[in-house]
Amino acid sequence: MNKNRNVGIIGVGQSEFSSHREDVNQPEMIHEAVVEALNHAGMTIDDVDCIVHGNMELFEMIHQPDLWHVLGSGAYGKETMRVTTGGTTGATLCCAADHLVASGLHDVVLAIGFEKLQEGHTTGGITNMADPLWARQLQTGALTGMTAEQMINEFGEDRAKRASMKYRIMMDRHAMKNHKAHRRFDLQWDQAEDLMVNSPALVGELRMIHMCSQSDGACVMIFASEEKAKQFCKQPAWMKDHITVHREECFHIFGDAPVLMSHRYAAEKLFERNGVKDPKKEIDVFEMYDPSSWWGLDWLREFLLFDGDEHLKMVENDEIAIDGEFPINPSGGVIASNPIGATAMVRVAEAALQIMEDAGEHQVPKTVNQAMASGFGGTMWTVLFLMTRDIPW
Amino acid sequence: MARRVGICAVAQTTVEHDKWYERFQGMALEVLEKLREQVAVEFSRHTGKAGIDMSINVSDDVFDARTISDNGMTDVLGAHFGCEEKVAQEGIQAIYYGLAAIQSGHCDQVLIIGHCKESQPKSRNMVSHMAFDPFFTRPVGLDFCAAAGLQAQAYAEKTGITDEQLAKVVVRARENAAKNPYTPEIEPVSAETVMQSEMLADPIRELHAYPVSDGAVGMVLAAEDIAKKMTDRPVWITGVGNCMDSFFFGDRDLASNFALRKAAEWAYKRAGINDPRGAFDLVEISDQYAYQHPMWMEGLGLCEEGKGGDWIDNEGPDKGRVNPSGGMLAGNPLILGGLFRAAEAALQLREDAGNHQIDDVKKALAHGVMGPAGQFHSVVTLERG
Numbered sequence: 001m002n003k004n005r006n007v008g009i010i011g012v013g014q015s016e017f018s019s020h021r022e023d024v025n026q027p028e029m030i031h032e033a034v035v036e037a038l039n040h041a042g043m044t045i046d047d048v049d050c051i052v053h054g055n056m057e058l059f060e061m062i063h064q065p066d067l068w069h070v071l072g073s074g075a076y077g078k079e080t081m082r083v084t085t086g087g088t089t090g091a092t093l094c095c096a097a098d099h100l101v102a103s104g105l106h107d108v109v110l111a112i113g114f115e116k117l118q119e120g121h122t123t124g125g126i127t128n129m130a131d132p133l134w135a136r137q138l139q140t141g142a143l144t145g146m147t148a149e150q151m152i153n154e155f156g157e158d159r160a161k162r163a164s165m166k167y168r169i170m171m172d173r174h175a176m177k178n179h180k181a182h183r184r185f186d187l188q189w190d191q192a193e194d195l196m197v198n199s200p201a202l203v204g205e206l207r208m209i210h211m212c213s214q215s216d217g218a219c220v221m222i223f224a225s226e227e228k229a230k231q232f233c234k235q236p237a238w239m240k241d242h243i244t245v246h247r248e249e250c251f252h253i254f255g256d257a258p259v260l261m262s263h264r265y266a267a268e269k270l271f272e273r274n275g276v277k278d279p280k281k282e283i284d285v286f287e288m289y290d291p292s293s294w295w296g297l298d299w300l301r302e303f304l305l306f307d308g309d310e311h312l313k314m315v316e317n318d319e320i321a322i323d324g325e326f327p328i329n330p331s332g333g334v335i336a337s338n339p340i341g342a343t344a345m346v347r348v349a350e351a352a353l354q355i356m357e358d359a360g361e362h363q364v365p366k367t368v369n370q371a372m373a374s375g376f377g378g379t380m381w382t383v384l385f386l387m388t389r390d391i392p393w
Numbered sequence: 394m395a396r397r398v399g400i401c402a403v404a405q406t407t408v409e410h411d412k413w414y415e416r417f418q419g420m421a422l423e424v425l426e427k428l429r430e431q432v433a434v435e436f437s438r439h440t441g442k443a444g445i446d447m448s449i450n451v452s453d454d455v456f457d458a459r460t461i462s463d464n465g466m467t468d469v470l471g472a473h474f475g476c477e478e479k480v481a482q483e484g485i486q487a488i489y490y491g492l493a494a495i496q497s498g499h500c501d502q503v504l505i506i507g508h509c510k511e512s513q514p515k516s517r518n519m520v521s522h523m524a525f526d527p528f529f530t531r532p533v534g535l536d537f538c539a540a541a542g543l544q545a546q547a548y549a550e551k552t553g554i555t556d557e558q559l560a561k562v563v564v565r566a567r568e569n570a571a572k573n574p575y576t577p578e579i580e581p582v583s584a585e586t587v588m589q590s591e592m593l594a595d596p597i598r599e600l601h602a603y604p605v606s607d608g609a610v611g612m613v614l615a616a617e618d619i620a621k622k623m624t625d626r627p628v629w630i631t632g633v634g635n636c637m638d639s640f641f642f643g644d645r646d647l648a649s650n651f652a653l654r655k656a657a658e659w660a661y662k663r664a665g666i667n668d669p670r671g672a673f674d675l676v677e678i679s680d681q682y683a684y685q686h687p688m689w690m691e692g693l694g695l696c697e698e699g700k701g702g703d704w705i706d707n708e709g710p711d712k713g714r715v716n717p718s719g720g721m722l723a724g725n726p727l728i729l730g731g732l733f734r735a736a737e738a739a740l741q742l743r744e745d746a747g748n749h750q751i752d753d754v755k756k757a758l759a760h761g762v763m764g765p766a767g768q769f770h771s772v773v774t775l776e777r778g
Contacts (some may be wrong), residue, residue, distance in 0.1 A: 004395050004498040025528065051637075054481070055455040056461065063523035064482065067764040068640050075637045077655060080769070081490060082482035083453070086461035092478055096490060103496035104395045105633070129460040243445075244476035248467050265474055285644075378464050381477075 001273065002239070003393045007101045008229030008236030009352040011041025011110075011222030017182040017337040020118050026065065027072030029112050034074055037110065037220035039342035040358070041232055048222070049106040051075040052096045054089040054113055055341030060288055061336045073112055086129065087289070088244070090219060090345025090378040095383065097223040098239045103130045106223045109386075114218035116301035122214045122340070129378070137355025139183055143211070145204025149293045152205060155312060161205065163312045165192045166365055168210055168293035168335065170315070175332025177362040180391045182215040182337040210293045217339035219346045226391065232307075237371070239353035240392040242385045243270045248379060262382040263302035263374070270384050271305075279304055280326055283386075284368040285354045287347040289376035300328070303374065323365050330354065330362040344375030348385055355389050379388075395496035399620030399627030399778060401613045402431035403736040403743075408608035408724045409574050411512035415426070417457065420609035421469040421506045431767065432613055432623045434504065436471035443619070446500035446644050447476045449491055451484040451507030455520050458521045470506060484610070485731025485761035485771045489633050491614045501619055506611035509726035517727065524765065528639070537681075538602065539745060540765035542594025545684040546573075549596060549650040552687075554702040556596065558685040560587035561705050563600050563722060566680070570719025572749040579604070579723045601683035606724040612673070620778070627778035628739045631756075632664030635771035642766065648668070650692030653762075653770040657693045660758075660772040669694045674773075675714050675757040677738045679721045679730035685767070689760060690715065693772070717741070717749045733762015737774055742777045 012037030015021070024032070032279060038044060052072055053066040062068060066075065066082045081100070085092040090113035097111040097272035122142030130139035151160040169189060175181040187195075229236040244260040267279070276282050277349050288303065290296025300320070301311040314320055320328040331350040334343055351371035354360040375383035404427030406412075406420050415423075428434055435444030448470035450463040459465065463479035470477050481485040484507040491503035511517045521537035548554065563585060570579040584602060590600040613623070620627040634657035639645050639688045657669065666672045676695060680686040687701025687709075695713055703709075709714070716736040725733040738757040740746040755777045763769045 001500045004496060011538065025526075057481070058458075058460040061523055062527075063455045063520055064763065065524075066482070066637070067524055067768050068526045070637050070640050070768075076639050077651075078637060079635050079659065080482075080637045081486055082480070083462065083478055083490065083637075084461075084481040085477070085479050093477075096493070099490070099493040099497040099499060103493040105493055105496070123535075129464050130456070131465055132459075245474055245477070246467050246472045246477040248473045262474065347614050376459055379467070 001147035001349045004102050006226040006391055006393050007098050007223050007239045008233065009221055009227060009235050010224045010229050010233035011037040011240065012035030012349040012353055013040060013220040014180050014346065014349065015218045016178055017339060018212065019182065021116065023351050025177050026114065026116055027069045029116065029216065030069055030112055031072035033218040033220040034072065034112065037222050040134060041222045042074050043232055045074040048074060048078065048182065050079040050100055052093050052109060052111045053080065054084045054093045055115050056084060056086060056089065056125065058114055059122065059340065061120060061123045073220060074110065085377060088344050088375040088381050088383045089338060089341045089377065090343055091348060091375025091383035093345055094221065095195045095244060097174050098242065101223045101225055103328065104241070107228045109223045111221045111223065111345065112218065115316045115339040115341040116216045117339065119212040120217050140203060143203050143206060145206045147298050148205035150244045151294065151298060159312065161196050162192065163315050164210060164293045165196050167297045167315050170321055171293065171329055171333050171335050174362060175336035176186055178331050181332040183213050184336065186208050199273065206292060206294060212291045212334045212338040213336065215337050217337065217342055219342040219349055221345060221349050230320045232385040236357050237355035237387045238383055238392050240386040240388045241270060241274050242383060244383045246381045262380050263299050264305060266382040267303050267305055267382040270386060274386055284366065285327045285330065285351060285364050285371045286362045286374040287331065287351040288328055289344055289374050290329065290335060290346050291376065293335060296333065322362060327364045330359065330364055340351035344383065347373040347375060348382060355387055395425065397617040398492050398495045398614055398630050399617060400630065401489040401615050401620050401623040401627055403430045405575050405736055405738045407577055407610050408606045409578055410605050412607040413645040415598060417508040417510055418422065418465055418469050419481045421466060421508050424506050424609045424611040425469055428611055428613055434613060436475065438475065439756045443501065445475065445502050445504045447478060447494050448472045448504045449487045450477065451480045451487050451505065451732060452479060453481060455523055456511065456514060457507050458705060470504060483731050483761040483769065483771050484626050484729040485735055485759060485765040485773055486635065487732060488630065488735055489635065489771065491628050493631060494613060495616050503614040503615045505614065506609060507729045507732045508609040509728050511726050512605040512607050519730060521659040530600065530615065531644065537765055538597065539594045540614065542597050543642065544647040544766035545596050545682065548688050551648040552699050552701050554684065554687065555752040556588055557584065558702045559601055559706045560584040562683040562686045563587045565710055566716065566719050566722035569717050569749060570723030573718050573723065574747060575642060576719050579719060597682050603681045603721045604724040606726045607726055610729055610736050626743045628742045628760065629776045629778055630773060631776045632660040632774035633767065634659030634663065636747045638768045640768065642746050647766050650688065653689060653692030653767065656770040656772045660774050664774040673756050673758045674754045675741050675751065677716055677718065677720065677734035677739055677757065679734055680760045681721050681730065681762065689721045693760065714751055717751050731759060731771055734761060735759035738775050742775060759763065
């Protein structure tokens with residue numbers, strides 16, 4: 001790839017994430033995040049050339065909601081684009097904003113991801129994505145016990161369950177440091193035994209406590225050309241590269257055939273083309289789209305290209321803690337806050353905040369030279385980003 | 394200066410009121426196969442071979458009644474272990490996105506396929522009704538057709554356009570459509586029949602409205618050096634522009650063409666066009682309703698402001714070479730209007746339009762519109778390679 005010009009992230013805004021934002025309607029909720037992002041970047045809406053917008057329409061049943069949302073998005077009289085790709089939407093919006101700035105079409109692009117899951121039925125909405133003839137009977141929203149089952153088979157029941165619960169409690173400890181996060185339970189380590197047994201089971205060993213939330217919220221990011229980024233921001237988070245990997249709809253029809261994860265494939269390609277030899281050493285923080293503590297734990301192995309139990313050891317040895325060697329989700333991650341159309345963007349935004357040293361209480365206690373963020377959606381779709389402190393191209 | 398981007402191949406299905414015999418994947422596959430007959434569409438980029446770097450689907454969750462409506466399209470888009478995106482807006486915006494992705498340097502080749510079956514919902518007005526906010530405008534019962542009626546009233550008041558003039562637009566569109574092999578169901582009509590057709594949203598009559606449509610359309614975009622190798626007849630994208638107006642009708646001047654003027658201004662600026670009059674040999678506009686045909690031409694600066702009626706009487710549409718395909722009045726799904734228009738413009742520029750080919754098309758404009766009373770417009774300018 002020969003990138004046309006550099007793109008820097010210079011502003012991040014997030015609404016308050018919560019299960020019920022009855023105090024605001026959709027444009028108002030978006031407006032909260034737009035204002036915060038503009039303030040963060042030190043600019044006004046007049047400095048913005050283009051707005052990109054996305055969510056999943058069937059959750060709220062608003063058709064082409066960017067039309068109504070112009071009341072809060074700042075898109076009036078501007079160029080706009082709307083892209084949606086399910087759970088990866090927020091990440092796709094970041095790719096789109098990066099393309100629009102890098103191409104030279106625009107100098108400043110504001111990207112908006114949002115969802116107000118309170119206004120619809122999340123699991124019903126997700127189930128509706130499956131093919132009505134071949135797959136919908138089998139779909140249970142985003143709930144699946146398969147990964148828990150596989151990990152228990154591979155690593156033994158006790159070790160697998162303890163590791164996933166440790167991952168869960170650690171994410172909650174992180175969320176406690178992030179005042180925007182939706183679910184902040186203040187879980188204590190000694191609750192692990194109890195939760196492993198008594199948290200209500202959803203599917204097999206996937207329990208309520210393992211699973212991500214259904215949240216209302218909006219995330220906004222401002223992307224700028226190198227010139228504008230330097231003008232407005234002391235330390236932008238530079239977009240180094242990103243890759244999008246989708247896979248076919250009906251993967252289950254292949255029965256027990258080994259499934260190459262789109263996460264692993266994306267990581268391999270992205271590391272290869274950016275010369276990342278040892279991701280664990282070269283990446284300083286990773287914001288992962290972790291819909292459950294089983295998936296987060298399992299996917300760590302895929303993203304870091306491990307084959308054995310290194311990922312379990314990383315959790316067991318506290319390496320993924322905010323002050324560990326390889327911090328994961330200092331924000332608390334998706335398990336804490338999940339307004340779906342915004343969720344993947346929050347990963348990119350939080351990784352950027354770490355580079356910008358603007359993460360506040362949940363800032364990792366080291367210099368972040370390179371950060372990684374992932375989006376997840378659809379039928380095992382991945383969007384993976386690398387962002388840097390130094391200008392990459 | 395970013396590199397040029399060319400349209401290397403275009404394909405479409407026929408547009409019919411109910412393609413009950415095909416799922417949307419089937420329509421898309423027909424488009425893909427037609428594209429592959431024209432250029433090499435290579436999906437094995439992961440093997441190191443050059444190929445499609447990004448596939449863009451244009452579709453709509455509500456029309457498809459599927460969350461993530463592109464989910465069922467991964468196979469047809471060749472996106473297995475590849476990059477797939479969905480533009481959930483006016484279809485012409487896929488060109489805007491594809492252009493940006495290629496000019497950014499991130500991608501070299503982009504495949505676009507849009508699909509929609511308006512026959513699936515009980516009424517497409519039910520779908521566009523859902524575009525209104527649930528608090529103030531939805532309870533009034535608005536949909537895009539009713540909104541267009543209000544705009545048509547405002548436009549008629551401003552310009553004095555008559556029922557006879559609107560009938561002429563429809564008669565001409567249907568005459569043109571009769572020559573277009575992709576609109577097989579559209580029959581010519583007389584002006585009297587148009588003026589006697591049922592009133593939908595005064596002054597919009599049934600024959601003033603685009604027909605319920607099922608269909609798919611696609612194209613292959615590539616960076617200049619690759620485009621030249623792919624085809625000896627690339628169509629260069631010279632300018633793009635789009636703009637969003639405000640939402641509540643009370644905040645808007647419905648007859649002002651605010652968003653279209655800005656969209657056109659930006660597209661012309663990027664294309665280096667100072668005066669649009671005479672700049673295009675072909676114009677393909679998304680005229681969902683007859684009144685929009687002259688109104689959008691005013692907004693594009695291709696017809697004198699407020700003179701749309703006279704323009705129709707003075708054979709402006711023929712002189713201006715507007716919609717030889719029949720335009721949107723001959724049918725295409727709402728969300729794909731602009732993408733179909735751009736595909737038609739590319740066909741004309743490549744001299745592949747067959748029966749409805751017009752002479753000497755070197756520069757063209759394609760237009761798409763979305764939202765109530767033209768809240769959002771998008772314009773693309775094209776040039777023969």
